[in-house]
Amino acid sequence: MGHVRTVGRVLARVVGALVVLGVAAWWLLDPGAGDDGSGSAADADTADAPADLDRLVVAPEGGEEGYDRELFEHWVDADGDGCDTRCEVLEEERRTDLAGLPDGGWLSLYDGYTTDDPGELDIDHVVPLAEAWRSGASDWDAERREAFANDLDDPRALVAVTAATNRAKGDRDPAEWQPPARGAWCWYGEAWVATKLRWGLTADQAEVDALRNMLAGC
Ligand SMILES: [Ca+2]
Ligand SMILES: [Ca+2]
Numbered sequence: 001m002g003h004v005r006t007v008g009r010v011l012a013r014v015v016g017a018l019v020v021l022g023v024a025a026w027w028l029l030d031p032g033a034g035d036d037g038s039g040s041a042a043d044a045d046t047a048d049a050p051a052d053l054d055r056l057v058v059a060p061e062g063g064e065e066g067y068d069r070e071l072f073e074h075w076v077d078a079d080g081d082g083c084d085t086r087c088e089v090l091e092e093e094r095r096t097d098l099a100g101l102p103d104g105g106w107l108s109l110y111d112g113y114t115t116d117d118p119g120e121l122d123i124d125h126v127v128p129l130a131e132a133w134r135s136g137a138s139d140w141d142a143e144r145r146e147a148f149a150n151d152l153d154d155p156r157a158l159v160a161v162t163a164a165t166n167r168a169k170g171d172r173d174p175a176e177w178q179p180p181a182r183g184a185w186c187w188y189g190e191a192w193v194a195t196k197l198r199w200g201l202t203a204d205q206a207e208v209d210a211l212r213n214m215l216a217g218c
Contacts, residue, residue: 052193053211059202061134072129073142074149085150086123089158109187110165110179122166124159125149126188127195130171135201148199156191157198174214175206186218 077084083091096104098114105116115121125132132148140148151157169177179188189211196203203211 050212050215052190052197053208053215055197056193056203056208058205058208059135061204062136062138064130064134066138067130067133069129071142071145072132072137072149073146074129075123076146076150078150078152085152085158088152089123089160090118090121092152092155093160106160108161108165109159109184110161110169110181112181112183113162115162118160120162121160122163124161124166124169126157126159126191127199127201128169128171128173131173132199132201135196135203136199137201151195154194154198156187157195159191173204173207173210175204175210178210178214185214189214189218 075084075086090106093106094104095107096102098105098107101114101116103116105114106118106121107114108121110124113120129137129149137145137148165180174189174192179185193211193215195201
């Protein structure tokens with residue numbers, strides 16, 4: 001019987017060691033598993049970018065058929081405070097820390113241009129209206145299209161940039177156009193992915209490939 005008890009104790013130790021090893025392996029393989037998910041916004045903006053990219057639904061783009069920019073009612077004054085969506089974005093993005101602009105101004109992220117003249121700036125839909133149309137918005141009703149075109153809920157959806165870069169971009173996606181300022185690529189790629197995910201829009205394969213490249217190293 002003594003022999004059986006000894007074997008039993010050895011077995012118990014082996015099982016105990018295996019449990020410890022298993023827990024350690026589980027933690028090593030997935031160190032975030034015990035995380036309560038309350039990481040800072042800055043962490044979420046950078047560390048999660050590739051994972052977010054993988055959450056995009058990949059599908060070929062639809063056609064332009066039926067598209068009309070006017071189907072997206074834009075620059076409304078949703079909260080009725082006398083400041084329309086363009087005005088709201090300019091107000092939100094105005095900063096007082098720009099060199100040479102002590103009274104305040106704007107930084108156009110796409111090209112690094114700074115100005116205190118809002119007349120030089122367009123408000124860009126990071127995901128262009130026509131791109132939205134081709135990736136799911138053609139099925140939306142007018143109300144949802146208007147909400148998309150005036151999206152102030154995430155500051156990454158609309159951005160004040162020089163009219164020149166906004167027009168150069170047109171309705172191109174990241175496979176066809178990238179911000180000339182390389183330093184803006186991480187912001188742009190993340191803003192693009194976040195906007196498409198929030199609105200349930202699809203992405204075509206060339207676009208996903210370009211985003212992966214754009215977000216590499218972010
Ligand atoms: Ca308003
Ligand atoms: Ca696309």
